Structure formats: structure tokens, C-alpha cells
Amino acid sequence: MDTSLKSTTFSGRSGISRTGLEARLLARPEGLPAPGDFEITEVAVPHPAAGQALVRNLFMSLDPGMLMLIAGESGLPMPRYELGEVMYGDAIGEVVASGDPSLVEGDLVMHRLGWREYAVAQAGLFRRVDRDAYPTPSTYLGFGLVAYVGLMDAAELRPGDTVFVSSAAGATGGMAGQIARLKGAARVIGSAGSRDKAAYLTGRLGFDAAFDYHDGPIVDRLREAAPEGIDVYFDNVGGEQLRAAIEVMNPHGRIAVCGALNRQSKAGPDGGPGDLLSVLGKRLTIRGFTMGDHLERAPEFGAQFRTWLREGAIVYDETVIDGLANAPQALLDLVNGAYTGKTVVRLGS
Numbered sequence: 013m014d015t016s017l018k019s020t021t022f023s024g025r026s027g028i029s030r031t032g033l034e035a036r037l038l039a040r041p042e043g044l045p046a047p048g049d050f051e052i053t054e055v056a057v058p059h060p061a062a063g064q065a066l067v068r069n070l071f072m073s074l075d076p077g078m079l080m081l082i083a084g085e086s087g088l089p090m091p092r093y094e095l096g097e098v099m100y101g102d103a104i105g106e107v108v109a110s111g112d113p114s115l116v117e118g119d120l121v122m123h124r125l126g127w128r129e130y131a132v133a134q135a136g137l138f139r140r141v142d143r144d145a146y147p148t149p150s151t152y153l154g155f156g157l158v159a160y161v162g163l164m165d166a167a168e169l170r171p172g173d174t175v176f177v178s179s180a181a182g183a184t185g186g187m188a189g190q191i192a193r194l195k196g197a198a199r200v201i202g203s204a205g206s207r208d209k210a211a212y213l214t215g216r217l218g219f220d221a222a223f224d225y226h227d228g229p230i231v232d233r234l235r236e237a238a239p240e241g242i243d244v245y246f247d248n249v250g251g252e253q254l255r256a257a258i259e260v261m262n263p264h265g266r267i268a269v270c271g272a273l274n275r276q277s278k279a280g281p282d283g284g285p286g287d288l289l290s291v292l293g294k295r296l297t298i299r300g301f302t303m304g305d306h307l308e309r310a311p312e313f314g315a316q317f318r319t320w321l322r323e324g325a326i327v328y329d330e331t332v333i334d335g336l337a338n339a340p341q342a343l344l345d346l347v348n349g350a351y352t353g354k355t356v357v358r359l360g361s
Contacts (some may be wrong), residue, residue, distance in 0.1 A: 030057040032129035033336045037082060037093045044347075045082050050141040057130040059113040066119075069105035071150040071332075072126035074339065074355045076182075076273055076347050089302050091155035101126035103359075104149045107138070108188045116141065122152055126299075127337060129359050145318060150356045154328060158270065159187035159246070160313045163195065166268035166299045167244045171196030174238055176257055178202075179273050180222065180250035182211040183354035188246045188270075190326050197244075201237045203230070203253060205349040212352060217327055231256035249273045255286040261296060269300040273347070289341050329353030 023071055031054050036310035039049045060066045077088075078101060084092040093099050103126035107119040113136035115121065121138035125131035162184075165223040174176040175192040177184045180202025189200045202222040213222035221237040234242070234256050245267045251274030257267065285291070291298065320326035333342040333350040339357045346355050 018117060030130060030326045031055060033146065034129070034179050034341060035099045035336055036098055036125040036259045037095055040082070040084055044079070045340070047340045047344075051162045058132055060109050063134055064132055065107050065138055065139060066109040067105040067121055067123065067125075067133075068108045069126065069129055069131060069357055069359045071153060071356045072336075072339070073102040073153040074333070074343050074346050074357060075101065077269060078343060079347060080272075089304065099127035101343050102153050103127075103131070104141070104152050105131065105228070105359075108183075110135065122151060127339070133235055139292045146321075148330075150330060150332070150354075150358075151328065153356050154187065154330075154354045155184040155318050156187045156191070156328075157306075157310055157313045158184050158303045159191050160308050160316075161193055161303060162246055162268040162270050162301055162335065163188060163244070164334045165306055165309070166270075166301040167246065168297075169195055169197065169244055172198045173243040174199040174201070174240065174262075175244040175246065176201045176203075176234065176238065176242045176260075177246040177248070178225075178253045178257075179271070180204055180213050180217075180219065180311075181238045181352045182248065184270060184352060185246070185248050186213075186217055186327075186329065189213065190217055191329045192244070192246075193218060194320065194325060201234070201242070202237045203233075203249075209349075209352065216329075219276075225253065229256075231259050234260045244268070245268050246270060250284075258285060258290050258294075258296065261290075261294060263294045263296075265294060265296050267296065267298040269298060333357045335359075 033052055034055055036051045038051045041049050081093045082087060101125060104122050107115050107117055107121060110116055115135050119140050120143045121140050123138045125133060175197045177185045177189045180189050181204040189202050194201050199220045202219045203214060203225045204210050207224045210222040210224050213219040223233040223237060227233060230252050238260060241262035242260055243262050243265050247254055247267055247269045248271040250272045328352050336359055
């Protein structure tokens with residue numbers, strides 16, 4: 013890929029003509045993708061037709077779940093990435109031209125047309141947001157709402173619960189642990205991929221305990237961190253960590269299944285939850301969820317999150333990668349544990 017390729021903008025009396033970068037999937041890999049499986053190309057950006065808007069993307073989100081869309085996994089509540097087509101994902105940008113009265117130049121909007129510098133689509137696909145709500149527009153791409161609905165709706169968090177969060181140094185896990193504490197959890201435990209990340213959890217993010225899942229059997233580390241058992245498991249990983257959580261979980265415990273990093277990073281089945289006799293005997297609840305099923309929670313969470321940020325009650329960390337051409341490698345680095353907090357790609361200023 014030509015990482016030096018830049019977008020250019022031209023304007024004239026008869027309208028606006030632009031070029032911008034787009035990312036396409038060239039090959040469906042066996043296992044994890046390589047940078048060569050992607051193509052970054054410069055394309056002409058059309059002026060919006062009636063009913064459409066043209067948005068200059070400022071930031072796009074990187075999400076480990078994108079690997080499953082690259083692999084073409086079935087059973088997901090979203091379409092896979094098709095070969096030769098522009099990929100998609102959450103993004104936030106600024107309207108630069110509009111053919112619809114519902115949007116005007118300068119509006120800040122969220123949408124699902126990431127992996128490109130410019131997006132042209134029907135105006136209804138863009139959701140206007142408050143430009144002044146956060147110090148940087150990229151904060152809108154955080155996974156706090158995912159963590160919130162996973163805890164409050166899927167796991168039915170209760171005051172006094174002991175909560176375990178896997179992949180806790182990532183975008184969703186870090187939010188889940190902090191929100192659990194703010195919502196009354198008695199003890200919050202996190203797992204991460206290194207001792208430095210475990211220290212980050214107990215230091216910067218305020219977890220009560222954390223461990224590196226490489227340090228011996230996970231079930232032993234979890235028992236040490238939660239000698240009285242756990243009541244809620246926020247699962248971002250699956251595999252051995254899910255099996256350990258089931259073994260250490262108290263009767264009537266609740267598991268919110270948010271992600272499958274173990275499967276995504278190994279590009280194959282992870283063995284599932286194991287022997288389900290414990291699920292039966294302990295009367296456990298295992299519930300998968302997606303944010304799309306709980307969008308009515310967005311205003312509630314947004315107001316709460318802004319209050320927490322203003323009061324310094326919650327930490328929001330972000331890793332920013334510059335340039336669309338660097339996004340494929342950054343996605344692989346993300347899944348391999350290179351970053352903490354939310355990872356976004358800056359597409360414009």
C-alpha cells in the first residue's frame with residue numbers, strides 16, 4: 013500500500029469535486045489477515061444528489077469484531093465485508109455539502125460508513141450529534157454504551173456484585189469495569205495480556221484486582237482474585253476465560269457475552285463454554301447482546317457518561333492512529349494487544 017497517498021480537494025463555481033481514500037478487502041484470508049489483503053485507493057467523490065449528504069470523515073473506529081467480518085463469519089447480526097467493496101464501520105465526520113434540508117454544512121454526524129475519507133449517502137444514514145459534548149469528536153466512537161447495556165441489561169448488574177471483566181484494558185472492558193464500580197459493584201476484577209496492563213487496570217482504571225492471563229491457569233488466577241466467587245462476568249474473550257468464569261461463578265450468576273477475542277485472534281473455534289453441567293447446577297444465565305438492540309439506552313448513558321467525565325469519576329483513554337493507510341495494520345495490532353483504551357483512526361483534522 014502507498015502510505016504516502018494523500019487526498020486532495022478542488023472547488024469551483026459549478027460544484028465540488030474531491031478525491032479521497034477508501035479501503036477495500038482484496039482477499040478473504042485463511043486465518044488472520046495480512047496488510048496485503050487490503051487495498052487503499054484514491055477515488056473521485058461525487059457531489060451529493062437530492063436527499064443525500066457528503067461527509068468528510070474525521071475519525072473511524074477500529075473494532076476486533078471487524079476480523080469476523082473479514083473472515084466472512086456467519087451468524088453475526090451484520091453483513092460481512094465483501095471482496096472488492098469498501099469496508100464499513102463506525103465513524104464521525106463533518107457535513108461539507110448537503111442535498112437534504114435535514115443536514116447543513118458544518119453539522120457533526122455519526123454513521124457506519126467508515127474505512128473511507130469521504131462518505132456520500134442518503135441523509136437518513138447520518139445522525140447529527142452535539143459538537144460541544146466532548147473535547148474531541150472521537151469520543152463519540154467509544155464503546156461505553158456497549159459496556160453499559162452489557163452490564164445493566166444483559167448481566168442485570170446489582171449493587172454488591174463481584175464482577176469479572178476479560179480483556180479489561182481494551183475499549184469495552186475498561187469501560188465495563190469502571191461502570192460496574194460506579195454502579196455499585198462490591199469488587200471488580202480484570203484480566204489482561206500483560207503484567208503492565210494488569211497494573212494499568214488496578215492503577216489508572218481503579219479495578220480492585222487484575223491478572224495477566226498468561227500467568228498460569230486462568231481459573232487459579234481468578235480464584236485468587238475472587239475468593240468468594242463472582243456474580244457477573246463481562247465476556248470479551250470466550251475460550252478458557254469463559255470456562256474459568258463458569259467454574260468460579262456463584263449460583264445465579266450472570267454472563268454477558270460481548271465479544272470473542274480468543275476466536276478472533278486464533279481465527280478458529282475456541283472450544284466454547286465447556287461442560288455445561290455447572291451452568292445447570294448453578295442456574296447461571298448466559299446472554300449474548302448487541303448494542304443495536306438497546307439504542308434506547310443511548311440518551312441515558314450519554315448524559316451519565318458526560319457527568320462522569322466532568323466530575324473525573326471515569327477515565328477515558330484513547331489511542332489515535334493517523335491515516336487510513338495505517339488502519340489495516342493497526343487493526344491487527346489491536347487484536348494482538350498493542351493498545352489500551354479505545355483505538356481510532358484519524359482521517360482528517
